[in-house]
Amino acid sequence: MQLKKLPQIKILATGGTIAGSAASAGQLTGYTAGSLGVESLIDAVPQLREIASVSGEQLANIDSCNLTSALWFKLAARCNKLMADDSVDGIVITHGTDTLEETAYFLNLTVNGTKPVVITGAMRPATAISADGPLDLLNAVKTAACPAACGKGALVVMNDIILAARYATKTSAFKVEAFQAQPYGQIGTVAGGRVFIEAECLKYHTTQSVFSGKSYNKLPRVDIIYTHCDEDDVLINAAVNAGARGIVYAGSGMGSVHSGAYQALKQAAQNGVAVVRSTRISEGRVLPANPEWDAAGFISGGNLNPQKARILLQLALTVTAEQQKLQQFFDEY
Ligand code: SIN
Numbered sequence: 545m546q547l548k549k550l551p552q553i554k555i556l557a558t559g560g561t562i563a564g565s566a567a568s569a570g571q572l573t574g575y576t577a578g579s580l581g582v583e584s585l586i587d588a589v590p591q592l593r594e595i596a597s598v599s600g601e602q603l604a605n606i607d608s609c610n611l612t613s614a615l616w617f618k619l620a621a622r623c624n625k626l627m628a629d630d631s632v633d634g635i636v637i638t639h640g641t642d643t644l645e646e647t648a649y650f651l652n653l654t655v656n657g658t659k660p661v662v663i664t665g666a667m668r669p670a671t672a673i674s675a676d677g678p679l680d681l682l683n684a685v686k687t688a689a690c691p692a693a694c695g696k697g698a699l700v701v702m703n704d705i706i707l708a709a710r711y712a713t714k715t716s717a718f719k720v721e722a723f724q725a726q727p728y729g730q731i732g733t734v735a736g737g738r739v740f741i742e743a744e745c746l747k748y749h750t751t752q753s754v755f756s757g758k759s760y761n762k763l764p765r766v767d768i769i770y771t772h773c774d775e776d777d778v779l780i781n782a783a784v785n786a787g788a789r790g791i792v793y794a795g796s797g798m799g800s801v802h803s804g805a806y807q808a809l810k811q812a813a814q815n816g817v818a819v820v821r822s823t824r825i826s827e828g829r830v831l832p833a834n835p836e837w838d839a840a841g842f843i844s845g846g847n848l849n850p851q852k853a854r855i856l857l858q859l860a861l862t863v864t865a866e867q868q869k870l871q872q873f874f875d876e877y
Contacts, residue, residue: 551633551689553596554626555681557582558615558647559606560640562677564669572718575669577607577640585638588670589678596633596689608640608647608665616647617760620654624757627657634660634688638681641665641714641722644700648709649852652698652749653859653877656757660693661750663709664701667720676703676720683734690739696731697749706732708745713849715826726827727847748877755859763858766790768850769805770824777808784808789865790818790857793842794850799823799830801837813841818870820857822850843871 557563559578563585566575582600592598603622604615619637626632639647648663655661664684666677684701687693698709702723711725725731732741750756767783769791783791791812795801799821801809813819821830821837822845829847832838845853853874860873 550595550597552631553598553634553636553685553688554632555582555586555598555600555636555638555685556619556622557585557600557602557638558604558608558619558640560608560638560642560644560665561669562638562640562664562666562680563605564666565671566669569671569673572668572672575671577669578605580670581605582638585670585677585681589682591682592685595682596685598685606640608643611640611643611646613760613763616650616654619647620651621759623651623655623661624657627655627659632659634693635662636681636684636688637661637663639663639665641667641702645709645713645723646851646855648698648700648712650855652709653753653755653856654758654760655698655750658695658751660688660690660696661698662688662693662701663698667718667722679704686734686737686739687732690741692732692739692741695751696741696744699731701734704734705730706734706739706741710745710747710749710852713826753877754863760862764789764861766792766854766858766861768792768794768854770794770850771796771800771802771805774804775802776804780805780808780812784812784815784817788817789861790820790854792820792822792845792850792853792857794822794824795830796824798828798833799845800833801842806836806840809842810840813867816865818843818857818861818865818867820845820853820870820874822848822853824850841867843867843874846874848874
């Protein structure tokens, strides 16, 4: 009898709580994220060997609150190489949950291939009672080995659910149920040990993305300005003076611009700084709203949250500075 070949899954480890360790099983805060190596993560889940042939690579071992775009470039380059490697069927990335959604969205836009790219993490360190990392890793590898996950863009697998990176966002600072996909929800689940994928993201990603397959080593500066009561122009002018080529304005409501910030944003846009109206609200869509803002040349950020709007704007600015073309990216991606 011929033995069935197991799928080959590459695990790229970058740190986070999934690789975190604490002094005791009861310690769930104040631990060191990114302290265990990828081999320890793999060894902690012997069931992985039953479903896939896994091999690990340590690309970083950081607390993801310290994420830099240098890690994005490294991950994207490695994923693009693995896409072209016939011996690999899928990729799993372990990552801190704090900024996992940003890395996932960057890879969603820059990896050129249809093999699954699955990002996972954990909310409790590996040493904790009821650590969630081992099951998240097992579910991520199952998803990366699943043919139905091919061509779906980067996916986030956490707490038994599968989310499209375009929409996945961290919504709890401490619960194991830490991620949601707003506003459309999960595209699948891992239940009873099986992977079910029953929806997909229709926005451009991976092979359809004009940013995919390129090699990046620097992105233009884009700052996020978060509106609040008594807002003035100080932070906007600081961003412009620091050389920002773009500003994502996390406005109130449907991306509303505070009158204290408006003139500085308008001036920035007139001087060629791309200004994207986003929102500090967790769900909704920023559309053209006030004719004054549209006349000032502000771009509507749609339903990307500010941290993802920043990534799209950084990438879009590598190909154009024209307001209408930038708006098209926000409409399509
Ligand atoms: C991190 O993001 O690296 C720490 C927190 C976490 O992974 O949940």
